[in-house]
Amino acid sequence: MDINATIIGQTIAFAVFVWFCMKFVWPPIIKAIEERQKKIADGLSAGERAQKDLEKAQEDIAEQLKEAKQQAAEIIEQAKKRGAKIVEDETQRGHEEREKIVASGHEEVEAERHRAREELRKQVAVLAVTGAQKIIEREIDENAHRDIVEKLVAEL
């Protein structure tokens, strides 16, 4: 229990141990630790960044999907409208065409009838005049009675 030369030996041993630790033990270990800490920190921040990117991408995707759906719905709506319009237009046009055709048929028929009547009238007039001429030839002057004949023709 007495203090003796052991204290000198212990001091020297302690000094040597500290020196060795300072020279060969501490620096490599602390360097490795710090490097690994940096690596881990980098890795964590990279992971966080990736996570954020992923979230953003997912948000984008959702947004785009929504837009696409909306657009698709719009397109379908438009197509439907257009289809309905086309059908309506075509129906309309068909109707009109039919009316037109029918109208022109009527007109033609009318014109034909008119022409035929005109023709008929003319022939009847001629016939009437000729008949009348033949009847009246003997007693009536054609020129003196023309207005009566024409009046007759117009009444036909």
Next chain:
Amino acid sequence: MVSGEQTPTQYIKHHLQNWTVGEGFWAVNVDTIFWSVLLGVLFLWSFRRVAKKSSAGVPGKWQCFVEMVVEFVDNSVKESFHGKDKLIAPLALTIFVWIFLMNLMDLIPVDWLPTAAMYTGYWLGFVNDPHDVYFKVVPTTDLNTTFALSLSVFALIIIYSIKYKGIKGFAKEMTFTPFNHWALVPVNFVLESITLLAKPASLALRLFGNLYAGELIFILIAMMGLFQLPAHFIWAAFHIIVITLQAFIFMMLTIVYLSMASSEH
């Protein structure tokens, strides 16, 4: 266990006696030197193995443990010591691990190694009576060890004081604090000297006292007969705290003292 014809007093005395070679001051406690150097080398060798292979990659189990210890010490140093110093952190690590290992020898049942040494010495023919072999296995229960450590720290305190404050600054601190008046210089000097000298003394005596007392209780327990088994277990379990705590306190106070020495008030 009390072996042979020893009385309890003889038994205790025998256990507290160092294996000493030489006379007077120049005597050397061989057991203290042997165990402390062995444990110091064990510490440095095992840590050096990690240091040689250390890389920022995935660490092995032992590397993990070593790095945990190193980081713990590094954090303690960083918390208390502001500024850059290449010595303090390795110093703190050496103090912590070395003292811890030396304290840990306390947990080996008190009779094992001394008895083994006794009969080895007897068979090898160094002594005629096995009881002439003294073998104390806990270096920190030797005042030489604790004072060697604390006086080294004391020397560092003075070196750091002078390095960071200059001789004038150090002298001024010794004479003009805590009372900043020229008439009180002698009072200040006495107070500051006591403060300064109390540091190594308290460091050494705290460690020594704790471990010596613990050792003594282990020895007393060893004389209890059969009941020593549970008693030893309980005291050993409690002593684990003391062992670690004393190593930690020594390290922490070293850091704090050096931090105080290197910073202006």
